[in-house]
Amino acid sequence: MPSHRTMQAIVLDTFGGPQVLRLCETPRPAPGAGEVLVRHTAIGVNFHDCYVRSGLYRTLPLPGIPGIEATGVVEALGSGVAGLAVGQRVGWVSGRYGGYATHRVMPAAEAIRLPDSLDDADLAATLMKALTVSVLVSRAHVVQPGQTVLVHAAAGGVGQLLCNWCRHLGATVIGTVGTRAKAAVAEAAGAHHIILYREEDFVARVQQITGGAGVAAVYDAVGKDTFAGSLASLAFEGTLVNYGQASGPVAALTPADLAVRSLTLVRPIVFHYLRDADRLADLSSRVFDAFAAGVIRPIAPLRLPLAEAAAAHEVLESQRSPGGVVLLP
Ligand SMILES: NC(=O)c1ccc[n+]([C@@H]2O[C@H](COP(=O)([O-])OP(=O)(O)OC[C@H]3O[C@@H](n4cnc5c(N)ncnc54)[C@H](OP(=O)(O)O)[C@@H]3O)[C@@H](O)[C@H]2O)c1
Structure with a gap:
């Protein structure tokens, strides 16, 4: 001791x-x-x-x-x-x-x-992820009612909170997961459509679900394995929010890769949005309000x-x- x-x-x-x-x-x-x-x-x-x-x-x-x-x-x-x-x-x-x-x-x-x-333990497991999700849905891309968004690794910690919050904001949520057991977790978190992205071509399924239009935003922290497909899943003027690289770093790209449908790429890091006391107070109160209202669990x-x-x-x-x-x- x-x-x-x-x-x-x-x-x-x-x-x-x-x-x-x-x-x-x-x-x-x-x-x-x-x-x-x-x-x-x-x-x-x-x-x-x-x-x-x-x-x-x-x-x-x-x-x-x-x-x-x-x-x-x-x-x-x-x-x-x-x-x-x-x-x-x-x-x-x-x-x-x-x-x-x-x-x-x-x-x-x-x-x-x-x-x-x-x-305490639930908060230690969730607070950083919840602050991140607050940034992802309101700063990196502003989720609007009626939009369709794609959330990769939807049964992960950030993924579950993203499904909770995007659904609450009125979006249709497509979640990708690695296993059938995780499909149930992502559904319980609020995903409307589930794609088993290790068994199915997720780009083709997104096109099918959206009637060929693509999604307004993709939340991608899987990185290397999904990045190209995420870009291909976006609608015109869509936003790829790449916020991590669980499968490995993403390959380099050029502005021309975004020009195909006037796409936006955002690469947020939560600490940058917590860089002073006012920002920390604002984001943490949004997160605690979201917990209190049952928006996120x-x-x-x-x-x-x-x-x-x-x-x-x-x-x-x-x-x-x-x-x-x-x-x-
Ligand atoms: N930018 C920021 O400020 C910020 C803040 C917080 C978190 N993040 C990022 O968000 C991501 C998710 O974090 P988390 O806490 O939610 O983690 P998590 O609960 O462990 O979820 C990560 C999921 O990613 C999927 N995945 C795909 N390929 C993988 C691989 N090669 N190795 C490991 N996982 C892989 C797995 O889901 P499937 O089995 O369904 O594929 C895994 O469960 C991380 O990349 C993290 O760095 C970024």
């Missing part, structure tokens, strides 16, 4: 497979001016963490503690912090990393107060001990995630 001077953390000191994620005892930082010390209660595991661990993203200086979201309790306040109290329940989503640990110090301005109605995650971070990454990378995975300190 860590003493009050130390904490347990997964410290990444080299890029590689899941086995590079090892638990260590490390000094526990003290909060400076404007900062708080948070004791984590649940830590969200995301694909971003896999990209950081593998070295695809070189955004965490090594050695470093990965992890971009968690829930917890404020344990100490630095000087000048107002509006937060010791013992207060908070969550955070940030590209400053530091999630895979029993504790972390963070700017007080990045702490999000959590509604009592939502469980929190995802019940797979729960693993912090020491099993490697197993958590294996679950994500082998497409076995129920839509959310959390580490419990």
Whole structure:
């Protein structure tokens, strides 16, 4: 057990497979001016963490503690912090990393107060995804009633929330999934049409479902395996929202590839939309309102001990995630 001077953390000191994620005892930082010390209660595991661990993203200086979201309790306040109290329940989503640990110090301005109605582990599994989906449906592409949208990996964590939210906004949702079991999950999340994209030609099915018109938007975080088909599935003036690359990075393209039907390509990263306190407050209140109104439902995650971070990454990378995975300190 860590003493009050130390904490347990997964410290990444080299890029590689899941086995590079090892638990260590490390000094526990003290909060400076404007900062708080948070004791984590649940830590969200995301694909971003896999990209950081593998070295695809070189955004965490090594050695470093990965992890971009968690829930917890404020344990100490630095000087000048107002509006937060010791013992207060908070969550955070940030590209400053530091999630895979029993504790972390963070700017007080990045702490999000959590509604009592939502469980810590469910929130740690869902908050970053829900903020992302809020961006995807209202900024990257504004979903309008009557539009048809294509959501790839519709039974994934982000995929389920996208189906929830797009359907609520009045869109017809076509969801692609890898297995028949996932088809039921995507349907329960709100997809009107399901395509088993490993068995069927999804471009042909989209054309069939839309009467040859194509879709107004495609939400694609599968990347390499689906990108070309996603472009081909768009209607005139359609928007391809490429927000990830679970199957691998997307090949280069040129503006002429978009000129075929006056298409738009957007490549959003959620942190850019959370870059200051006002934006964070605005997006998080939209997300909590959406939870409260039942527009989106929190995802019940797979729960693993912090020491099993490697197993958590294996679950994500082998497409076995129920839509959310959390580490419990
Ligand atoms: N841009 C942003 O700011 C942002 C924010 C959050 C998440 N994301 C991205 O959103 C994506 C989904 O995240 P998530 O948390 O929803 O993950 P998830 O629940 O694990 O869903 C990912 C799904 O992608 C599909 N997939 C297809 N090929 C895959 C492959 N080779 N390896 C793994 N999965 C593959 C699988 O569904 P099937 O079995 O149905 O094919 C898998 O279940 C990730 O790419 C992530 O990086 C981006």
